[in-house]
Amino acid sequence: MPEVLILDAVRTAIGKRNGTLARSHANDVLGAVQKAIVDRTGIDPLVVDQVVGGCVQQVGAQSANVARNAWLAMRLPQEVPAATVNSQCGSSQEANMVAHALVGSGLAGVAISCGVEMMSSVPFGAMAVEGKYGMPREGTYAEVYEPTTQFEGAERIASKWAITREQADALGCESQRRAAQAWAEDRFAGQIAPLEVTSYGEDGKPTGTVTFERDECLRPTTMEGLAKLKTNAPDGIHTAGTSSQICDGAGALLLATPERAAALGLKARGRIVDSVLVGCDPELMLEGPIPATDKLLARTGLSMDDIDVFEINEAFASVVLAWQQETGADMTKVNPNGGAIAVGHPLGGSGVILLTRALNELERSGGRYALISMCCGGGLGTGTIIERI
Template identity: 55%
Template sequence: DRVPFSPRMDFWYAARRSAGDMPLEFAGLSLREIEQKLDLATPGRGGRIFRTVVDGITTTERTEGERRILEQHTPAGVLTTVTRQTTDQRTFGMAELVKKYPLTPQGISAEEIAKKWGIERPEADEFALGSYEKAKRARDEGRFDREILPVDVQLEGLPATIKTDEGIRDTSLEKLASLQPSFRPDGVHHAGNSSQITDGAAAVLLMAKEKAEELGVKARARIIGQAVVGSDPVLMLTGPITATPKVLAKAGLKLSDIDLIEINEAFASVPLAWKREVKPDMSKVNVNGGAIALGHPLGATGARLMTTLLHELERTGGRYGMQLMCCGGGLGTATIIERLD
């Protein structure tokens, strides 16, 4: 089985062609189709996936089409023309829908979330500083060492090994306060409290219990609940708010039962709005920092969050972990895993 995710599908075509088994096409996913695929991975809800590698990759090396878009030299969050494919209503055939829910850059969505939930810049900066400080501590204590695969590269003609995330910076509230807003002149978000778009790749191995026993593979965790929700497509990034109670209900757990939570820090307002509504114990949330400090390689973030969550459960001896993600266009996903001894 293959379940690849990436905003750049040419990687998968190249990989499958080199392996000689490239699928001829990749199907688009509706909300129901996503839920059906989640059911395949969940014991007691279909559970028909026997073995699959769920992997993802993102690189900032641009395709020619991407370069043409970025030649506008406008910040990613305020592009007036995204692509011809996404702005041409004739292509979509959804003029009335777009009129009701206008295509909105994610940076503007993040600002609207901050406005709706009363999140001011000092609060966003304080959250971002915490992300940097926790990530730096985790790196210095070697918490990431088991989950990062070193990569040998050439830097300025000399061999080098990349084995730590490069986005972690020393910063302060004063430095963050000096940064200019990125999306609105009086906005909350800037380069220091928004996720970094970074290169990255991650993979997790998903296998049925019977197949693992047959192959002699020791399972490290099991999935006990998954949920996908829709959310306002203009606010776009609020899906984790409603995905949280939904996945807890599916797993038969309370929020207090969860030992660790990884929520993607797309923008500071995303986890802060979720905090307002869900009221979690924040000492359990992103304990090793998040995308603001570590980066957000779009195609790889889901697998990266799950990898970090599992390793931290193993390090601390926790039992239950929850992963939450917002998605462009107005989706949210949630997964609860149970660590196995």
């Protein structure tokens, strides 16, 4: 495939459940990063051939093609088309893969990939299947596969790879420590688009506006504190301290061919080396980063030692720990600025947020390659390798 460049990447700060972004509309939050990437690069938005967005709970405020609605809400040109895809938690990373393919194939010269999830206002499970979030429990699907939830999948992975509660707690504690260090050292500088958000008093009435530009899910964490938490399942290992946080947020990337980048007078920050979407056991469900990593390395000829930064979504601690067992990854390179346990996992927004974080970390650390992967409900895994330019 011809070279596909990353011209810019931006994200919102991530708002905690019922936090600063809780009353913001998905169109406004996603639209803010779409507009930010246009404003930061100075492009005429009409040069964008297509916008591809990811969102999981496509209902209520996130329904009816939220990627398009967000674009129009920002008064951006109606001539630019947009579509919204759903690969569950990997939705915006899949949106980036679609944008990668559009640009690489020549169907588009410039594309924006993006994603959003406002989990405070469109709750996790808003699109529950037959009364329970997870796979369909009636009909032919249930005759072929045992219906499971992400929570059940996480515990089955812990059992299969013999991951203990103490190991999970240690990863959760380290995620919080690294995220706190990243903010203390201002490592996220330049990647966050500030949002002007309405503030509310205790009576629920608007009190003015605040500028939102700092991740707010972080919390002081110790191994002793984690050990006291109740597990999600009676016989499980995961707790609220070792599971990704419910939150709100969005991100966006601007992709282009080298020819279009040159014509626009823009210097690329990186390039996409390869993108994959893989299928895996839908009952175990969350092992997708393992085959996604294997496929990416096999197709590119790169090795684990060639990768300088790994962003493996911390949907649950067992997902990352099982992946590490299978790949032998150096954990000092994995989620170096904390992961979703500390920062949050706004479902359909997380893929492009992780890509943004990875690109910025390569630039900060001087690394060359980053590998980004996510597990997804239904037995899928997304994966991308990017290279800093």
